[in-house]
Amino acid sequence: MRILLAVLVVAWLPALAFAQGQSVATLRITVADPSGAVIVGAHVTVKPLASGVTAPAAMDTGARGDAVFSLLDPGRYAIHIESPGFADYDARDVRLRSGENRRDVKLAIAKIAETVQVGRDPRERASDPRSDAFATVLGQDQINELPDDPDEFEQALKDMAGPGATLRVNGFRGGKLPPKDQIQQIRFRRNMFAADTHEAGFISIDITTKPGLESWRGSTNAGFRDSVLNAKNAFAPVKGDERNERYGVSLSGPLWAKHTSLALSVDGTDAFDSKTIVAALPAGYFADSIRKPNDALNASARLEHALTKTQVLRAEAQRNHTFADNLGVGDFDLVQRAYSQTRTEDVFRLSTSGSMRKSLFNEFRFQFRADDTSFTSASNAPAVLVLNAFNSGGAQMGGSRGMHQVDVADDLDIAVGKHAFRTGFLVEAGTYRTDELRNATGTFTFASLDAYSAGLPTTFTRNVGDPHVEASQIQSALYFQDDYRARKDLTISGGVRQEMQSHVGGVHIAPRGGIAWSPFKSGKTTVRAGGGIFFDWFDAQSYEQALQLDGTHQHVETIVQPGYPNPTLGGRALALPPGRVQLALDLAQPMQREAMAGVEQTLPGEIRLNTMYIRRRGSNHLRGVNINAPLANGVRPFPDSGPITQVESIAESQFDGLSINLNYAQPARRLFIAANYMLSRSTNDADSLFSLPANSYDLAAERGPALGDARHRFMSLANLPLPSRFRLATSVRIQSALPYNITTGRDDNGDTISNDRPAGVTRNTGRGSAQVDLGARLSWSMGFGTRSSGGVGGPQVRIVRGGDADPLGSAAMGGDMTKRYSIELYAQSYNLLNRLNALNFSGVMTSPFFGQATSAAPPRRVEIGARISF
Numbered sequence: 001m002r003i004l005l006a007v008l009v010v011a012w013l014p015a016l017a018f019a020q021g022q023s024v025a026t027l028r029i030t031v032a033d034p035s036g037a038v039i040v041g042a043h044v045t046v047k048p049l050a051s052g053v054t055a056p057a058a059m060d061t062g063a064r065g066d067a068v069f070s071l072l073d074p075g076r077y078a079i080h081i082e083s084p085g086f087a088d089y090d091a092r093d094v095r096l097r098s099g100e101n102r103r104d105v106k107l108a109i110a111k112i113a114e115t116v117q118v119g120r121d122p123r124e125r126a127s128d129p130r131s132d133a134f135a136t137v138l139g140q141d142q143i144n145e146l147p148d149d150p151d152e153f154e155q156a157l158k159d160m161a162g163p164g165a166t167l168r169v170n171g172f173r174g175g176k177l178p179p180k181d182q183i184q185q186i187r188f189r190r191n192m193f194a195a196d197t198h199e200a201g202f203i204s205i206d207i208t209t210k211p212g213l214e215s216w217r218g219s220t221n222a223g224f225r226d227s228v229l230n231a232k233n234a235f236a237p238v239k240g241d242e243r244n245e246r247y248g249v250s251l252s253g254p255l256w257a258k259h260t261s262l263a264l265s266v267d268g269t270d271a272f273d274s275k276t277i278v279a280a281l282p283a284g285y286f287a288d289s290i291r292k293p294n295d296a297l298n299a300s301a302r303l304e305h306a307l308t309k310t311q312v313l314r315a316e317a318q319r320n321h322t323f324a325d326n327l328g329v330g331d332f333d334l335v336q337r338a339y340s341q342t343r344t345e346d347v348f349r350l351s352t353s354g355s356m357r358k359s360l361f362n363e364f365r366f367q368f369r370a371d372d373t374s375f376t377s378a379s380n381a382p383a384v385l386v387l388n389a390f391n392s393g394g395a396q397m398g399g400s401r402g403m404h405q406v407d408v409a410d411d412l413d414i415a416v417g418k419h420a421f422r423t424g425f426l427v428e429a430g431t432y433r434t435d436e437l438r439n440a441t442g443t444f445t446f447a448s449l450d451a452y453s454a455g456l457p458t459t460f461t462r463n464v465g466d467p468h469v470e471a472s473q474i475q476s477a478l479y480f481q482d483d484y485r486a487r488k489d490l491t492i493s494g495g496v497r498q499e500m501q502s503h504v505g506g507v508h509i510a511p512r513g514g515i516a517w518s519p520f521k522s523g524k525t526t527v528r529a530g531g532g533i534f535f536d537w538f539d540a541q542s543y544e545q546a547l548q549l550d551g552t553h554q555h556v557e558t559i560v561q562p563g564y565p566n567p568t569l570g571g572r573a574l575a576l577p578p579g580r581v582q583l584a585l586d587l588a589q590p591m592q593r594e595a596m597a598g599v600e601q602t603l604p605g606e607i608r609l610n611t612m613y614i615r616r617r618g619s620n621h622l623r624g625v626n627i628n629a630p631l632a633n634g635v636r637p638f639p640d641s642g643p644i645t646q647v648e649s650i651a652e653s654q655f656d657g658l659s660i661n662l663n664y665a666q667p668a669r670r671l672f673i674a675a676n677y678m679l680s681r682s683t684n685d686a687d688s689l690f691s692l693p694a695n696s697y698d699l700a701a702e703r704g705p706a707l708g709d710a711r712h713r714f715m716s717l718a719n720l721p722l723p724s725r726f727r728l729a730t731s732v733r734i735q736s737a738l739p740y741n742i743t744t745g746r747d748d749n750g751d752t753i754s755n756d757r758p759a760g761v762t763r764n765t766g767r768g769s770a771q772v773d774l775g776a777r778l779s780w781s782m783g784f785g786t787r788s789s790g791g792v793g794g795p796q797v798r799i800v801r802g803g804d805a806d807p808l809g810s811a812a813m814g815g816d817m818t819k820r821y822s823i824e825l826y827a828q829s830y831n832l833l834n835r836l837n838a839l840n841f842s843g844v845m846t847s848p849f850f851g852q853a854t855s856a857a858p859p860r861r862v863e864i865g866a867r868i869s870f
Helices: 002-020 122-126 140-144 150-161 449-453 540-548
Strands: 025-032 043-048 057-060 066-072 075-082 089-096 099-106 135-138 166-169 183-190 203-209 217-226 243-256 260-281 284-306 311-327 339-356 360-377 383-386 390-392 397-416 419-434 443-446 459-465 469-487 490-501 504-517 525-535 554-560 580-583 591-603 607-626 644-666 671-684 712-721 726-735 771-786 819-830 838-841 853-856 861-869
Touching: 025 043, 025 075, 043 066, 057 066, 089 099, 140 183, 140 712, 150 166, 150 183, 150 203, 150 260, 150 712, 260 390, 260 853, 383 449, 397 540, 419 540, 443 449, 469 540, 540 580, 554 580
Parallel strands: 025 099, 166 203, 383 443, 580 644
Antiparallel strands: 025 066, 043 057, 043 075, 075 089, 135 183, 183 203, 217 243, 217 861, 243 260, 260 284, 284 311, 311 339, 339 360, 360 397, 383 390, 397 419, 419 469, 443 459, 459 554, 469 490, 490 504, 504 525, 525 591, 591 607, 607 644, 644 671, 671 712, 712 726, 726 771, 771 819, 819 861, 838 853
């Protein structure tokens, strides 16, 4: 709490001191489009007409469309404002008096035939490391054509970004995405080794919500999907029963004109999908489909308020509730394995941002999250796992887990001459508790159907003890970054980040650096390169799971060659001493060293093409090792213990990728195309934190393809107008086959894990099949009525602060904002070609399905819906 108070004092004092200063002139300029919507990122220049007074000053408008110039000498000035897509504005002789001066400016739409010239030197813009080079930007038109279902919408964004993407809303992670009509812009941007970023150089998805408008606006939407419109899953004996009913309402507008705005949204889903079951039972082949209900209700409120002329406060509250039933059923898992899950999440966010004097910009963020999840099993009977044949018995899921987490962050930008400094901190602290019950009545594992028929399990395992655990964790970071403008066409960046985390020893220093160079006068070519070190956090939930099975709270009971159905009966049964999970004493934060180089070229016709090579090497990754596996003589190193899974910082990883990205936009025609191809190779030593090696004494054999190692990935999005008010959006996602592990199904080395591999076979050497998914959305819309505020036709533009102009002429408004009401009808199809995208390939050699797929991604699904805006 003391740290938080200190941060608030540091953040507020300069702003208050500035607000009280009246001995000189202060000029506040608010820039809006013809409809009255503010323009964020418009470039404003103020130049004195008299010599020997204040030097010329320039800045971009902030989150509320304001640019505030302080410490000006009273006198006469010239004002110039420019923003791509709008006509330039010039005021040749503006008199400023002592104290506050205010000017509201509405920019006219630029004529279509006019070439909009940006006053900033194109080489300077192209070599800005925070510009939109190597980025893809979606405006409202493109956002409107993405899936309307919130979960499908989020998944579509992640598919576009690729593996490892980080998603943020107004700088915050976690929580639900805002409604599409409240989103101003979505940017897919690759981190260029800035020290303010925790994550390695994966794609970040930055979502910016719309600022408050001058009038109340809202929308209501509904979508419907039914099995009548869907195709049959190829692995289902009959078409599964499915239904999805979705609804949403959003409303936003001013509470106090030009000072305070409010945005509200509520959305819900009443749905059930079907999941196929494919299994081999002693009586023969079995196939079925099971209904899986899924209900959700989400509500949010967001308030924006102008604290001072330069400081904006944003507060947001969310409550998200979901219920899902028949989880755990599908593929080899029979219906007895079902369990339900209820989850409630509460989120509160608070942020302040704005300029302090002419060369300082500060953003402070605070977030509180509370999450509670409970589980209920349909059955708590002992589980029976016949490897990749069938799984029966109870899921044995019960109890609940919860967390309370607080995030505090601050970023301060300082402009000094040719230097653009950025410094800040991040603190994440949380408390976690769980009494989640797993495997309380035990699990029998059989190597094959023959072993099951003979009543000969390989092992029986059970978690014994009190699962109640409470834990806390804190992680923090400090950073400093300098972007030095060496020349007009060259920026050199360097920074350092320091990270710490409880439960993982040491202070970790991560240096980073890069260059951005625009070699030609046109500014149409950008070269970027850089490198740095990144650290990863030890996940709090993983730490919590390790505590549960630490031998004190709970221990693992293991019986080798047990009887069945009573594991203790049978002449071969051998009960081992209690087993446990423990963390290595020298645990370290996982580290990644990354380098990257790329070139972006703007081609004729405003086609942006970039190519990039990424090299990543990881060390100190966390993985589990059974340190009490039998030695060659059959004796365990710790005879008084059973299996001991120790989490160690010893795993490594490698990634090499070549990315090619294309963006094409014609704002006048509202046409947009984006495509990305990635050729990559990814290897590592373990599939997950607690996954165990086939042989804990031969870890070199564990090096193999990562589970997500698709050598080829392609993703495209196209948005184009059709005659008679129709629009068509298409998405294509293609990826080559993913790997899977091949095992014998037996436990020949006696470590109690049935994951032994054939001689000479390394991890994840099997390959599935390629995935191809074509989606399409056809919409029709019309507007009627006239807004009282008036306005003009043509594209409406908003620019996001801190980046380049939105390259899509209709980026933020999406639609004819001169109309008071509008209606949109749509039909959306997923997997339009109904291609069989096979999944769940069996790698167990004793399975009747060895080498075969036993499930598939959803077949063609069709959703119809409507949206009414007012």
